[in-house]
Amino acid sequence: xxxxxxxxxxxxxxxxxxxxxxxxxxxxxxxxxxxxxxxxxxxxxxxxxxxxxxxxxxxxxxxxxxxxxxxxxxxxxxxxxxxxxxxxxxxxxxxxxxxxxxxxxxxxxxxxxxxxxxxxxxxxxxxxxxxxxxxxxxxxxxxxxxxxxxxxxxxxxxxxxxxxxxxxxxxxxxxxxxxxxxxxxxxxxxxxxxxxxxxxxxxxxxxxxxxxxxxxxxxxxxxxxxxxxxxxxxxxxxxxxxxxxxxxxxxxxxxxxxxxxxxxxxxxxxxxxxxxxxx
Numbered sequence: 001x002x003x004x005x006x007x008x009x010x011x012x013x014x015x016x017x018x019x020x021x022x023x024x025x026x027x028x029x030x031x032x033x034x035x036x037x038x039x040x041x042x043x044x045x046x047x048x049x050x051x052x053x054x055x056x057x058x059x060x061x062x063x064x065x066x067x068x069x070x071x072x073x074x075x076x077x078x079x080x081x082x083x084x085x086x087x088x089x090x091x092x093x094x095x096x097x098x099x100x101x102x103x104x105x106x107x108x109x110x111x112x113x114x115x116x117x118x119x120x121x122x123x124x125x126x127x128x129x130x131x132x133x134x135x136x137x138x139x140x141x142x143x144x145x146x147x148x149x150x151x152x153x154x155x156x157x158x159x160x161x162x163x164x165x166x167x168x169x170x171x172x173x174x175x176x177x178x179x180x181x182x183x184x185x186x187x188x189x190x191x192x193x194x195x196x197x198x199x200x201x202x203x204x205x206x207x208x209x210x211x212x213x214x215x216x217x218x219x220x221x222x223x224x225x226x227x228x229x230x231x232x233x234x235x236x237x238x239x240x241x242x243x244x245x246x247x248x249x250x251x252x253x254x255x256x257x258x259x260x261x262x263x264x265x266x267x268x269x270x271x272x273x274x275x276x277x278x279x
Contacts, residue, residue, distance in 0.1 A: 017097065018042055018090040022060045029063075032072075034079045041079055041086055053078045057089050091270055107161040113168065116145050116179075117226030122168065123150045124157050136171040143179075176200060176223040183227075183234050184216075187257060193241050207268060208233045210240040225267070232264035 019042045021031040029044040043062035053075060054065040066075050079086065106113055109124040120138075127139055133154060140149035153159070153167050177200060184198060196214035202221075203209075209217045216237050222230050235257035243250035254261050 017094050018061050034076045036080045036083055039083060041083060055082060057093050062086060062090060095270055107164050114224040118145045118147045120145055121148060121150045123152045124155050124159060126154050127152050136167055142175060172223050173200060173220045176220040179223060180218050183231060187234055187238055193238055208237045210237040212244055229264045229267055232258050232261045
């Protein structure tokens with residue numbers, strides 16, 4: 001029996017954090033943005049007596065240090081020349097920054113959590129008498145969440161991190177079971193394909209897998225990401241039912257199932273299942 005895995009390392013931000021100027025600038029620093037085609041990089045520019053232009057990713061983002069005699073045009077040209085490297089480093093920096101922020105703020109009342117591409121808020125307690133006791137309750141439409149809506153955990157205000165994590169994970173996994181099941185049915189009905197069975201996985205390095213006899217596994221942590229990313233992973237695994245490889249024909253199958261797969265693929269490549277978020 002053959003098995004293929006989607007080993008790719010989501011939440012897309014309309015404005016990347018590296019295009020937002022720091023609240024305070026280092027003494028002598030100036031904020032500058034360089035654009036090239038559809039790409040842009042923001043950075044703090046410092047002048048010094050050094051002989052060449054230097055690039056450094058620090059806690060606040062990109063810092064460029066240039067000799068006093070180098071013109072702004074020459075600095076911009078140097079940034080454009082190194083833009084692929086800079087953007088790769090800044091994407092890593094943004095992911096680490098988001099991960100650290102979540103680690104510090106999530107597991108308390110008011111903490112934030114990504115769910116279906118939205119940042120929802122964790123609350124402790126029961127929002128009202130109409131809510132069944134003993135179960136987590138989402139105060140919005142769990143199929144179409146909006147940023148700022150809350151997941152209520154029926155726990156005391158002094159509940160420890162482990163209880164909050166366990167209850168949140170159980171709710172997310174139950175939602176993943178429902179959402180993934182509905183989306184699988186949609187694609188199976190659309191294509192006429194059949195599978196033997198599917199189930200959730202907790203793999204640390206795989207978003208999904210498919211065996212040649214039709215067993216599909218989907219990582220429950222996909223429920224953190226936008227619906228389009230989830231659809232891409234499902235389309236990816238179903239395409240393996242026709243092409244057990246990653247050939248040109250395989251990607252043609254993926255595109256037929258989910259035409260805008262490139263965007264979702266690039267998003268997943270920036271993360272591993274166990275990295276964002278840490279649950």
